[in-house]
Amino acid sequence: xSENEQPLLVADGLSKWYGRRLGCRDVSFTLYEGEVIxxxxxxxxxxxxxxxxxxxxxxxxxxxxxxxxxxxITRNLPELGEAERRFLARTDWGYVHQDASLGLRMxxxxxxxxxxxxxxxxxxxxxxxxGTAADWLDRVEIDNARIDDSPRTYSGGMRQRLQIAxxxxxxxxLVLMDEPTGGLDVSVQARLLDLLRSLVTDLKLSVVIVTHxxxxxxxxxxxxxxxxxxxxxxxxxxxxxLDDPREAYTQLLVxxxxxP
Amino acid sequence: MTIALELSGVAKTxxxxxxxxxxxxxxxxxxxxxxxxxxxxxxxxxxxxxxxILKMIFGSYRCDRGRILVHHEARQTDxxxxxxxxxxxxxxxxxxxxxxxxxxxxxxxxxxxVAEPLLARGTSREEARRQATALLTRLNIDSRxxxxxxxxxxxxxxxxxxxxxxxxxDLPVLLLDEPTAALDAANSHVVVDLVEDxxxxxxxxxxxxxxxxxxxxxxxxxxxxxxxxxxxxx
Numbered sequence: 001x002s003e004n005e006q007p008l009l010v011a012d013g014l015s016k017w018y019g020r021r022l023g024c025r026d027v028s029f030t031l032y033e034g035e036v037i038x039x040x041x042x043x044x045x046x047x048x049x050x051x052x053x054x055x056x057x058x059x060x061x062x063x064x065x066x067x068x069x070x071x072x073i074t075r076n077l078p079e080l081g082e083a084e085r086r087f088l089a090r091t092d093w094g095y096v097h098q099d100a101s102l103g104l105r106m107x108x109x110x111x112x113x114x115x116x117x118x119x120x121x122x123x124x125x126x127x128x129x130x131g132t133a134a135d136w137l138d139r140v141e142i143d144n145a146r147i148d149d150s151p152r153t154y155s156g157g158m159r160q161r162l163q164i165a166x167x168x169x170x171x172x173x174l175v176l177m178d179e180p181t182g183g184l185d186v187s188v189q190a191r192l193l194d195l196l197r198s199l200v201t202d203l204k205l206s207v208v209i210v211t212h213x214x215x216x217x218x219x220x221x222x223x224x225x226x227x228x229x230x231x232x233x234x235x236x237x238x239x240x241x242l243d244d245p246r247e248a249y250t251q252l253l254v255x256x257x258x259x260p
Numbered sequence: 261m262t263i264a265l266e267l268s269g270v271a272k273t274x275x276x277x278x279x280x281x282x283x284x285x286x287x288x289x290x291x292x293x294x295x296x297x298x299x300x301x302x303x304x305x306x307x308x309x310x311x312x313i314l315k316m317i318f319g320s321y322r323c324d325r326g327r328i329l330v331h332h333e334a335r336q337t338d339x340x341x342x343x344x345x346x347x348x349x350x351x352x353x354x355x356x357x358x359x360x361x362x363x364x365x366x367x368x369x370x371x372x373x374v375a376e377p378l379l380a381r382g383t384s385r386e387e388a389r390r391q392a393t394a395l396l397t398r399l400n401i402d403s404r405x406x407x408x409x410x411x412x413x414x415x416x417x418x419x420x421x422x423x424x425x426x427x428x429x430d431l432p433v434l435l436l437d438e439p440t441a442a443l444d445a446a447n448s449h450v451v452v453d454l455v456e457d458x459x460x461x462x463x464x465x466x467x468x469x470x471x472x473x474x475x476x477x478x479x480x481x482x483x484x485x486x487x488x489x490x491x492x493x494x
Contacts, residue, residue, distance in 0.1 A: 248277030
């Protein structure tokens, strides 16, 4: 990786007001290819608002989101047309929801969930789509015998892994994750984290992961942004922020973790 | 003598906001340098800030004052003010660190834990595993353990995994925090040999070693921590 390459994503002074209530205020950061940024903070700190601003799912009250498209040209996302934005969301982006049922189509089979994203980018050959879906199920450690089952029959951990396969099958460059390990048993969490960690490294993904779990942030991220009441209170290298927290709020977060 | 690392006027204070803003000075005016092929040992009792200095050099602690200059490939970077992205590049290409304790990741086999710094630098998986295997063998880690996650290993085994991980990538500056604390005599000698190998190849090493015999063997210079006392009379 050269040190002077262009960033993939730039958040520049992002603010969001819901009427008079603050979502987030003046958030800026730069994300390069292959980098993982964790956004941490308690519920209501503006983490999820930030994530939705980044993919232009909601409109910012102020600020810009710059994204370097596959053709190398950097665009301001809110200025993209709806069709262009949807195309990006289907191809170059992934979005992993905490609740897998929001990111999956529960009424169709697991294989179709993965295949659907391929069809959206123009794949037509049934055999190839099924073959690729099977490969991806394999990669996320789902038994191929379950390919025709509905995700309704899957456990929470399997659904989450299926959601990840569905997101990654089109080789996106940017993946946004909202509490991907939330609500899972610890052993299931460990397996999912390990999977995410190796996929992120192997595919050189850029990731913004929202989590309230500092252990998840430590394991997956290179950098951390700590948010409180809609604002960034501290940011930096993950181990620096966690091992040498400077702000009172970060010190409180770090000191609240039970030792393993 | 080519200087690889230079600290001047480095100071560190912890401010504990949860204890009413209590200020804990750790070190002040830390000034010393390390040449290529030289091993400098930080000496002093527990709690005087030796590990804190290593952590400031590695960037996991912030440096409040002073400069930490690292020289590599005709470039000079001040770690005290380097951006996170610059630190990430330095860790990939310049700074190796063997911490006191291995931070084991669930489910990742020992062999991959050791090979990871090479993969991060772009070495092929096959070559990275080959080098990791060679180092694990040299450190007498039973080959039956290579495929297992180190979380369940003994203290000495974990320490050797950590050492292998720190040495595998042949980085020009190496930080060692009590690398032999949990090792028996035979394995301690392996570590001494590894350090001597690396010194011959020009690596600059900063180490914390409590064992007198080992310090005697590897140190080219000893820096007494009393010089940097931030709490006179403490």
